[in-house]
Amino acid sequence: MKREERKLLDGNYYSVRMRAAKNGAHEHGGKHISGGEVLSNYGNLKYAVNALLEKGLNHSRGNPDFMQIQFELIDEPIKRMKPLQIVTNEVDSIEEGQSFARRLLEKEGIQRASIEKAYQFMTEYSGIRGAMLIDIQSNERIDDRKEKGVRVSRMDWLDTNFEKWANCYMMPKNSRVKEALVLATKVNEHPATVAELCWSDDPEYITGYVASKKLGYQRITKLKEYGDERGCRIFFVNGLTDLHTYIHYLEKQPVFVEWEEENDTRSN
Ligand code: WAQ
Ligand code: MG
Numbered sequence: 001m002k003r004e005e006r007k008l009l010d011g012n013y014y015s016v017r018m019r020a021a022k023n024g025a026h027e028h029g030g031k032h033i034s035g036g037e038v039l040s041n042y043g044n045l046k047y048a049v050n051a052l053l054e055k056g057l058n059h060s061r062g063n064p065d066f067m068q069i070q071f072e073l074i075d076e077p078i079k080r081m082k083p084l085q086i087v088t089n090e091v092d093s094i095e096e097g098q099s100f101a102r103r104l105l106e107k108e109g110i111q112r113a114s115i116e117k118a119y120q121f122m123t124e125y126s127g128i129r130g131a132m133l134i135d136i137q138s139n140e141r142i143d144d145r146k147e148k149g150v151r152v153s154r155m156d157w158l159d160t161n162f163e164k165w166a167n168c169y170m171m172p173k174n175s176r177v178k179e180a181l182v183l184a185t186k187v188n189e190h191p192a193t194v195a196e197l198c199w200s201d202d203p204e205y206i207t208g209y210v211a212s213k214k215l216g217y218q219r220i221t222k223l224k225e226y227g228d229e230r231g232c233r234i235f236f237v238n239g240l241t242d243l244h245t246y247i248h249y250l251e252k253q254p255v256f257v258e259w260e261e262e263n264d265t266r267s268n
Contacts, residue, residue: 020056085216201231
């Protein structure tokens with residue numbers, strides 16, 4: 001079938017991506033402001049592009065002077081996944097939040113030395129726009145993306161299904177929680193991912209999370225100070241046979257998160 005014909009059919013999805021920076025493009029040393037990745041069918045492309053445009057234009061990290069938005073047809077089947085179980089842990093202070101995050105990581109068998117190393121890398125690369133990959137055997141950062149990091153892409157969650165989920169779990173229907181849970185679900189689905197540690201680089205958002213297959217998506221309500229623009233996204237990996245294949249999965253495997261009410265085994 002020709003592309004022209006195919007794009008008219010429902011079921012063809014496009015990966016739409018945005019990145020915005022200030023004081024020049026990322027590759028010219030600009031400050032990362034915002035990024036975003038969604039899936040859209042042909043008919044909704046203008047809304048998808050517009051939503052990403054708005055995300056980048058109105059950002060607490062500043063007004064960008066560089067933005068790139070692109071879309072491309074996805075030529076392979078989209079994998080469906082159930083969202084990780086969500087748990088919210090209320091904490092009173094950053095110290096409590098941070099030590100709780102470390103405890104969760106240790107529960108996953110990650111050694112203290114690995115965690116310390118992660119915090120070191122984090123201060124070294126605080127303006128990064130992607131994630132850092134840390135091997136829990138060698139305690140080394142294993143991706144070769146330096147100040148860029150690895151950006152997970154080609155994933156989404158259809159709004160109607162997400163809203164049903166949000167109602168059930170009494171979660172705010174904002175795209176931040178949706179995007180983070182989508183990313184965490186995709187990343188932690190891979191057998192080589194042991195756990196993920198994340199908090200936002202947006203100065204006004206201080207809730208973050210630790211996620212893993214066993215623990216689910218563990219939100220922690222205070223992981224940094226208001227006003228702090230240093231974010232964090234670290235994937236702890238183990239037993240990785242092929243780094244290239246793993247990064248390809250993160251960047252290229254199309255994924256839809258889909259929640260099924262009937263089969264949900266939630267216990268809280
Ligand atoms: N792939 C890899 N890394 C990413 C991606 C991506 N698609 N998107 C963001 N990052 C990295 C990047 O280094 C950012 O600086 C950092 O993560 C934080 O990104 O209440 O909003 O989009 O349950 O600012 C989590 C809690 C919010 C949500 C996380 O992250 C909740 C958040 P942000
Ligand atoms: Mg951000």
